[in-house]
Amino acid sequence: MTGLILGIACVLLTAVAVVLTTRTVRRMIATIRLGQPDPTRNSPFRARFGTMLKEVLGHTRMLKWSHVGVAHWFVMAGFGGLILSVVAAYGEVFDPTFELPLIDSWSVYNLFVELLGVTTVLGILALILIRQRNHPRRADRQSRFAGSRQGRAYFVEAIVLIEGLGVMGIRSAKYAAGHFDAPVWAAPVTHLIGSVLPASGVLVSVFAAMKIFSAMIWLIVISMNQTMGVAWHRFTAFFNIYFKREEGVALGALKPMMSGGKPLDFEEADPETDVFGAGKIEDFSWKGWLDFTTCTECGRCQSQCPAWNTGKPLSPKLVITQLRDHAYAKAPYLLADNSHADVDVLGMALVGDVIDPEVLWSCTTCGACVEQCPVDIEHVDHIVDMRRYQVLIESSFPSELNGMFKNLENKGNPWGQNARDRLAWTEGLDFEVPVFDGSQDFEYLFWVGCAGAFEDRAKKTTRAVAELLHIAGVKYAVLGSAEACTGDPARRAGNEFLFQMLAQQNVEMLNGVFEGMATRKIVATCAHCFNTLANEYPELGGKFEVVHHTQLLNRLVRERRLVPVAPVAEDVTYHDPCYLGRHNKVYEAPRELIGSTGVSMREMPRHGDQSMCCGAGGARMWMEERIGKRINVERVDEALGTAPTKIATGCPFCRVMLSDGVTARQSEGLASPQLEVVDVSQLLLTAVKRGQPAAPKPEGAPVTH
Structure with a gap:
């Protein structure tokens, strides 16, 4: 009778959980689709699917922190691998002797379940310990969990622990009652625990009900909390990783400005109808909304952020969670087409009310957050999209940038120096630096960059590289006054229009320089120029073979064209x-x-x-x-x-x-x-x-x- 009562309760609870979860999933999909279209996320299927499997099954991002990654892998494996144990529990709650056909009597399967059950419990206990040792009450701001919603994490951790204990409890109780015949080697822990439990079929039903109840309560709770990323990432992470911008991580080139699913054409763009960056939550792409939904609040991004670690208000984690909370608060009105309703959430300014301007402008775009995120959230793209709107539409940005923008527009460099002084760094060299005039035969175009041409300390680098290329006999040329800023600082400050202007001029000039040449090689000393030339100019028609000076010099050393001699101890x-x-x-x-x-x-x-x-x-x-x-x-x-x-x-x-x-x-x-x-x-x-x-x-x- 006990089993029957528990079984009926499990079935009823499951029905409620399924209905609520189905309704919530449909609502979440509709909510994510409120974002702008982005057709670049759909192919190639094989590469994307392979990357997703590699990251999920191999835990390649999580294992950057090995102890956390190992524990999380076992918890993840238990969540997926023990799904049949949940199915079996529905039979076991009614009938303690119930077995899944074919596999329950297979010793190898029993060993598989045994390992997953034990490691799930050990894994979640390790994660609980890690959270407590890094709790904000201990480490305050230095805790990566500072700002995370601890209660939600505790709930998820408790459910995982109960689930793992439920699996082992069912097996041990069945062994004690004489309904489990797997050999000791396939279930050593089950045999050990079962040997001290009473022989009771009711105990089997109780453990089975415990497992079902915990799973269904978990579904019900998260169905009522769409912003509970610490739980929902179990489902959304697969999709977020699959649809990420790059096969690796969303670094290197910035995401182009998009409107209506197409790159924004400034010559035809209309601020009244086109999207200029992100001024409202619905201006983010649907992938952005999926990012917000998937954030687990693990704080790995926060722990690596240079701004957060030096007392600035910026936390990449909190940027994403604040955008998520605002998105899901506003979504019901957008879905109901009540976008003009007199509701506070609809009148909130994205930058100002949701994201503090000090937060927005503290970002160095270093990419540490993107590199560390285990679910491939694209923090930098979202921050720059908000900057784009502030600069291009609101004209609201730090006053210091005004001078830089004017210098870039009028002088072609952020320092406002005259173009004729771009060769001042060559003065005093005991060899002639070849300046491109259309007649030279060269292998590499040496892109000096604005800092390398005008900043006194950076000039020393430029001179050193030029001298090393001269010693190695590398045929190269520089552009001199024809060179202009690549546009990197303008683009990352949100001034996409200025970047496009500078970049298009440079691409046109470079294509002319390399016209008729079999190879189009550029060597750059500035990491920012290197990144822009290599990763961002191709989308504007400038496809070049770009190397950093350390790469080229290293190759010359390997080829013995440069022979260093060991120095005194340094x-x-x-x-x-x-x-x-x-x-x-x-x-x-x-x-x-x-x-x-x-x-x-x-x-x-x-x-x-x-x-x-x-x-x-x-x-x-x-x-x-x-x-x-x-x-x-x-x-x-x-x-x-x-x-x-x-x-x-x-x-x-x-x-x-x-x-x-x-x-x-x-x-x-x-x-x-x-x-x-x-x-x-x-x-x-x-x-x-x-x-x-x-x-x-x-x-x-x-x-x-």
């Missing part, structure tokens, strides 16, 4: 530029170059794809940093922990920011006066020159002893 730490490393996966070339010079390489705690930003990206180079600790000083402090004699990098923006940070610490007596920031190319040039014979002294020069 300790060097290397800072990964975000737009070279995370955005373009160039990690090894600069490290191999440093290694070739014979110095001692010391890695900072945060390096590679977890490297800390210098603070210059996202046009932050031209904005004041008024809140919290300066990002460049934070990075320099980390570098100082390695006790280096030099800090090396591979980007002029990073060099400027780190140099300023070193100067600040030197003025406080916290850094050695001899410590300097150099480009990798300078280390190589010094080592190469060390191996060259000294130049003969001029006739009549005094002899020194």
Whole structure:
């Protein structure tokens, strides 16, 4: 009788859960479809599906944090792999002797269930422990769970634990009652627990009901909470990963401005009818709405964000959850076509009411959030889309950017320097730098960049690279006054119109330079120029083979065209530029170059794809940093922990920011006066020159002893 009562209760509860879940899923799909169309997400099917399977089954993103990834993999495997145990529980709640046909008597299947049951319990216990050890009450702002809704996470963790215990409880109770005949090797834990349980068929029904009740209560609760991403990601993560922008991660090129599912054409665009970035929640694409829905609030993005870690208000996690909450609050009115109803949520400004302007403009677009997100949320694209609307429609942006925009428009560089001074860096070199005039035969076009041409510290990098190419006998040419900013700072600050203007001019000019040439090779010293030329110009018709100077120089060392000689002992730490490393996966070339010079390489705690930003990206180079600790000083402090004699990098923006940070610490007596920031190319040039014979002294020069 007990089993019958429990069984009927399970069936009734299941009916309620199925009805509510079906209704909620339909509503969620309709809600996500409120976003703008984006036809770029649909193909190729095989590549996308393969990537999704690899990321889900291989847990490739989660395993970047191995201990968390392993525990989560077992919980995920238990959720999917034990689905038949739920099916079996419906029979077991009525009849304790019930078995699934064919497989329940198969020892291999029993071993499979045993392993999943035990590891699910152990995995969720590990995750519970990790959450508690990193709880905001312990670590405050440094906790990646700061701002997450802990109650929802506790609920999900409790349900998973009950589910795992339910599986093991059913099996152990069946063994105790004599209804389980799997050998010990296939169910060792079941045999151990079952040996101390009473022989009772009712106990089997109770454990079966416990499993069904926990599963159905979970469905009912999440059906009533559409914004409960910590639970819904179990279903939406598959789709979010499948539909992501790139096969890897949404880094490198920014998502183009879209309106109505097509790239925005500024010559024909109408602000009254076209979408300019994101000024309202419905201006985000449907993939953006799926991103908001899928966020698990795990805080991995937040833990890596340079702004959050230096006391700024920006948390990538909170940006997504705030957009999600606003989207799902506004969705019922949009679905009912009550978009003009007098309701507070409809009158909320996206930037101002939902997202604080200080949050929006604190982002360096370093991509750490995107790199770490286990469900492939595209934070940077969404932040830049909001910036685009603020700049192009609202004309609301930090005052410092106004000067930069004017300089880019009028002078072709963010510093407002004259184009005729772009070759000033060549002065004093003992060889002639070839300037393109249409007649040279060259292998590489050397893209100097604005910083490399005008910024005194970056000029040293430019001169070093030019000298190394000269020594190696590489045929190259520079553009001189014909070169203009690639548009990177304008685009990441949201001024897409200015970016398009600069980029189209450059593409037209470069296509003319390479006209008739079999190869179209460009070498760039600036990581931002490198990224823009390689990843963003192709969509405008500029397809070139672009390499970073560390890649080319490393190749020349391998080919023995450059031969470095080991120096006296030096300790060097290397800072990964975000737009070279995370955005373009160039990690090894600069490290191999440093290694070739014979110095001692010391890695900072945060390096590679977890490297800390210098603070210059996202046009932050031209904005004041008024809140919290300066990002460049934070990075320099980390570098100082390695006790280096030099800090090396591979980007002029990073060099400027780190140099300023070193100067600040030197003025406080916290850094050695001899410590300097150099480009990798300078280390190589010094080592190469060390191996060259000294130049003969001029006739009549005094002899020194």
